[in-house]
Amino acid sequence: MKRVVITGAGTINALGQSVRETMEAMREGRCGIGPLDIRDVDRLTVQIGAQVKGYHEQDRFNRQQIALYDRFTQFALIAATEAISQAGLEFQGELSQRAGVVMGTSGGGLTTQDENYRAVYEEGKNRVHPFVIPKLMNNAAASHISMQFNLQGPSFTVATACASSNHAMGQAFAMIRSGMADAMVTGGTESMLCFGGVKAWEGLRVMSKEACRPFSATRNGMVQGEGAGMFVFEELEHAKARGAEILAEVIGFAMSSDAADIVMPSKKGAARAIAGALKDGRIDPGEVGYINAHGTGTAANDKTECAAVADVFGHHANDLMISSTKSMHGHLIGGTGAVELLACVMALRDGIIAPTIGYEEPDPECALDVVPNEAREAHVDVVLSNAFAFGGLNAVLALRRYAA
Amino acid sequence: MTDSVKDKVIRIIAEQAMLEPSDIEMTQSLQDIGIDSLGLVESIFAIEEEFDIQVPFNANEPEASEFDISSVAAIVGAVEGLVAAQKS
Numbered sequence: 477m478k479r480v481v482i483t484g485a486g487t488i489n490a491l492g493q494s495v496r497e498t499m500e501a502m503r504e505g506r507c508g509i510g511p512l513d514i515r516d517v518d519r520l521t522v523q524i525g526a527q528v529k530g531y532h533e534q535d536r537f538n539r540q541q542i543a544l545y546d547r548f549t550q551f552a553l554i555a556a557t558e559a560i561s562q563a564g565l566e567f568q569g570e571l572s573q574r575a576g577v578v579m580g581t582s583g584g585g586l587t588t589q590d591e592n593y594r595a596v597y598e599e600g601k602n603r604v605h606p607f608v609i610p611k612l613m614n615n616a617a618a619s620h621i622s623m624q625f626n627l628q629g630p631s632f633t634v635a636t637a638c639a640s641s642n643h644a645m646g647q648a649f650a651m652i653r654s655g656m657a658d659a660m661v662t663g664g665t666e667s668m669l670c671f672g673g674v675k676a677w678e679g680l681r682v683m684s685k686e687a688c689r690p691f692s693a694t695r696n697g698m699v700q701g702e703g704a705g706m707f708v709f710e711e712l713e714h715a716k717a718r719g720a721e722i723l724a725e726v727i728g729f730a731m732s733s734d735a736a737d738i739v740m741p742s743k744k745g746a747a748r749a750i751a752g753a754l755k756d757g758r759i760d761p762g763e764v765g766y767i768n769a770h771g772t773g774t775a776a777n778d779k780t781e782c783a784a785v786a787d788v789f790g791h792h793a794n795d796l797m798i799s800s801t802k803s804m805h806g807h808l809i810g811g812t813g814a815v816e817l818l819a820c821v822m823a824l825r826d827g828i829i830a831p832t833i834g835y836e837e838p839d840p841e842c843a844l845d846v847v848p849n850e851a852r853e854a855h856v857d858v859v860l861s862n863a864f865a866f867g868g869l870n871a872v873l874a875l876r877r878y879a880a
Numbered sequence: 881m882t883d884s885v886k887d888k889v890i891r892i893i894a895e896q897a898m899l900e901p902s903d904i905e906m907t908q909s910l911q912d913i914g915i916d917s918l919g920l921v922e923s924i925f926a927i928e929e930e931f932d933i934q935v936p937f938n939a940n941e942p943e944a945s946e947f948d949i950s951s952v953a954a955i956v957g958a959v960e961g962l963v964a965a966q967k968s
Contacts, residue, residue: 543922603928606921 479712480652481878482723482821484565486558488551489703489805489815490526494558498815499822501804502830503851508805509688509699516671522683525669526701526806544607545620546585551704551811552617552665553624560625563708563720565659567626574657576629577618578648580640580664582810583673584633585612590672617665621706629657638770640664640810641705642863642871645817646729648709649873658714663814665704674700680739682774688807690771690800691778691846693837698772701806705814722878724824727858728757734868741777741864746784749870753860754788757874761789764796764874765856766823768816769846770864771800771832772807781862782842797854799832799847813863817873820859824877829854885931885963886956892926893952906953913952917942920949927955933962 487494490508491501501508508526517523533542533550545553556577567575588611595601610616615633622631630651634644641664648662668674677683677700684697715722730752734745754761770781786793801819808815819830828851835848861873883891887901894901897913904913910920917939924935924947935958937947948954 603925606925607918 478653478655480649480709480726481712481715482707482726483710483715483720484559484561484563484708485706485723485818485821486555486562487703487705487815487818488528488531488554489705489808490528490701491805493528493531493554495818498818499826502801502819502822503828505831505833505850506804507833508701512669512674514670520671520674521678522674522685524685524699525674526699527669528703543605544611546588546611546616547667548581548583548585548587548665548704549617549620551667551702552579552706553620555663555665555704555706556621556625556661559706559708560661563710565708571658572626573628575627575659575661576631576657577621577627578631578644578660578662579615579618579621579633580635580642580644580810580814581614581617581633581666582635582637582640583666583668584614585616586668586673587670588612590670593672621661625661627661635810636869636871637865637867638807638809638812639863639865639869639871640813642813642861642873643731643869645707645709645814645873646731646871649726649729652709652711659708659710661706662709663704663706664808664811666809666811667702668700668809669702684773687834688773688803689834689836690769690773690803690832691782691839691842692835693839695773695775695778698774698802699806701802701808701812703805703808703815704811705818707814707817722880724821724875725878726873727876728753728759728874730756730872732870734870736868738868739866741780742868743780743783743787745868745870746781746862746864747787749872750784750788750860750862753872753874759858759874762792763858764789764792764860765854766820766829766859767796767798768819768859768861769798769800770862771802773800773802777864778839779841781864782844785844793844797829797845797847797852799830801830803833813861813871813873817861820861820875823854823856823859824875827853827855829856885960888930889927889956889959890952892923892930893955896923896926904952906956907951909951910949927959931959931963933959933966935962
């Protein structure tokens with residue numbers, strides 16, 4: 477089996493418009509959540525979110541591109557450009573056919589749908605722009621990345637709600653490990669912060685109106701975010717041969733399905749995914765120093781996740797750190813695991829553990845070291861990133877510090 | 881004085897091709913101007929919006945459409961016809 481390393485990372489999210497800005501915000505425990513600035517916000521019950529601020533599409537793309545790129549595609553292209561530029565790869569000749577894109581997204585071009593439904597239903601228009609379909613389709617972001625960077629190999633989009641980007645990166649990992657591809661551009665993107673997107677989430681009554689406080693006894697729900705995280709996964713020998721800087725090694729991945737309930741998570745399903753990733757990466761549980769939690773800030777997730785971690789790790793659960801960076805960048809749904817993988821890379825490479833901010837009071841049912849409020853310096857060798865989606869679909873990635 | 885149908889159509893085509901209206905010649909085809917199939921569909925949408933008309937055009941078989949797109953002049957003529965038909 478081939479070994480797989482990360483040689484490039486890129487992002488745009490509420491904490492920053494690059495990896496550097498985002499990691500800096502995570503180190504400082506900065507909060508990207510604030511009042512939503514979207515049309516008809518006064519008709520929403522939930523009026524906060526982690527929006528990408530100070531972003532103007534005209535500064536990044538030309539008119540023709542904007543006609544084709546929904547906000548979720550724009551975010552994905554920006555993040556992919558940063559990741560590929562850091563990796564220093566040029567996709568030409570055989571490499572271009574041995575490289576592809578696996579993208580995670582849940583809502584796809586939801587903003588485009590929202591705007592056009594508004595036009596035909598609310599404003600009574602009978603004609604829509606001809607690019608509505610190519611703009612809203614879930615695979616648009618993956619396709620535009622493949623077109624822009626000449627990625628001619630296996631490319632597709634994965635949609636498993638909140639686990640989409642972990643499932644996507646897991647596929648990219650498996651494809652390189654098996655020898656099917658030499659390099660993959662992978663991650664996730666989401667842009668659901670439009671009136672219809674937030675209104676739909678309100679219906680479930682799981683959203684907080686104040687803040688995202690994972691694991692805190694005072695938590696009262698999740699807060700939505702938006703943005704993208706993209707990585708270049710590359711076969712180890714391929715990366716070494718060209719002297720690429722290696723950010724971390726991807727060593728394990730597992731998926732499981734609760735097969736139980738469409739919204740309530742199951743401890744067993746989560747535990748099977750965590751244990752599966754350890755087994756897949758031949759990881760001794762005692763080696764795991766940090767877990768980037770799914771940590772949505774809902775009662776159901778946080779208790780279940782902590783119980784699953786306690787089940788898998790036993791006594792070691794008390795020695796490892798587990799934080800939820802959703803407290804800062806919000807829940808990016810299909811893009812969330814990708815932005816959260818940045819916290820994992822930062823832990824391994826820089827020895828800084830991103831905190832769970834907004835933490836007020838311990839919850840006996842979440843009695844783990846959740847790195848409350850302030851980042852911590854620590855040397856960790858192996859980290860996990862959890863994602864547990866609505867629909868009971870779980871995906872856990874394991875990364876190891878890379879030592880040449 | 882308001883722009884004629886011809887001026888408006890030329891402005892739409894020029895904008896799509898990212899050219900000045902003065903660069904567009906009536907005898908040119910859209911291909912000559914550098915407008916591809918997606919650009920054509922977008923131009924037709926812009927024409928429909930501008931004149932509030934329905935352009936009978938099917939991208940599956942552009943040649944068989946009633947709407948003549950063989951040159952700028954043909955498009956202008958077709959749009960003038962549609963606008964006149966709408967008024968009558």
